[in-house]
Amino acid sequence: MVSGVKYLIGASTAMATLGPVEGFAICTLGGRFGVLVVTYSGEQLLHYFRQRPRLKNKPRFTKGNRRLIRIKKAGGLPIIAFLSPVFLSLPVGCLFALTFEHRRKRIIIWMLISLVVWGILLFGFKWVYQLITKVEF
Numbered sequence: 001m002v003s004g005v006k007y008l009i010g011a012s013t014a015m016a017t018l019g020p021v022e023g024f025a026i027c028t029l030g031g032r033f034g035v036l037v038v039t040y041s042g043e044q045l046l047h048y049f050r051q052r053p054r055l056k057n058k059p060r061f062t063k064g065n066r067r068l069i070r071i072k073k074a075g076g077l078p079i080i081a082f083l084s085p086v087f088l089s090l091p092v093g094c095l096f097a098l099t100f101e102h103r104r105k106r107i108i109i110w111m112l113i114s115l116v117v118w119g120i121l122l123f124g125f126k127w128v129y130q131l132i133t134k135v136e137f
Contacts, residue, residue: 014027035115039098040104072100081113082117090111097110
């Protein structure tokens with residue numbers, strides 16, 4: 001379940017306590033649960049923030065808005081999905097993805113692809129390390 005909030009913490013805990021296959025499966029399922037919950041409930045959260053009254057003199061093109069536009073032009077949803085599990089957190093990445101893309105199914109697919117890729121990278125290193133340390137010269 002920790003992987004649903006911050007994938008790297010759940011993966012490091014699983015690496016310390018589980019084997020590579022079990023850790024990969026548990027972290028991917030936990031991350032998937034977090035992606036599903038935030039993707040389907042995040043729409044209401046974004047709606048709440050959009051309904052709040054704006055300040056009268058607040059500029060529309062803030063530094064954060066320009067950064068979001070730059071990310072969207074650079075790659076949009078695939079970039080956010082790739083960065084979310086390790087550098088951002090899954091809930092933050094899903095909320096950013098909801099600002100770019102309104103088709104939830106597409107968000108979920110990209111996030112799951114990203115979870116699987118990061119899981120293979122992280123737990124693949126553990127598996128290779130276990131193979132190398134078992135070989136005696």
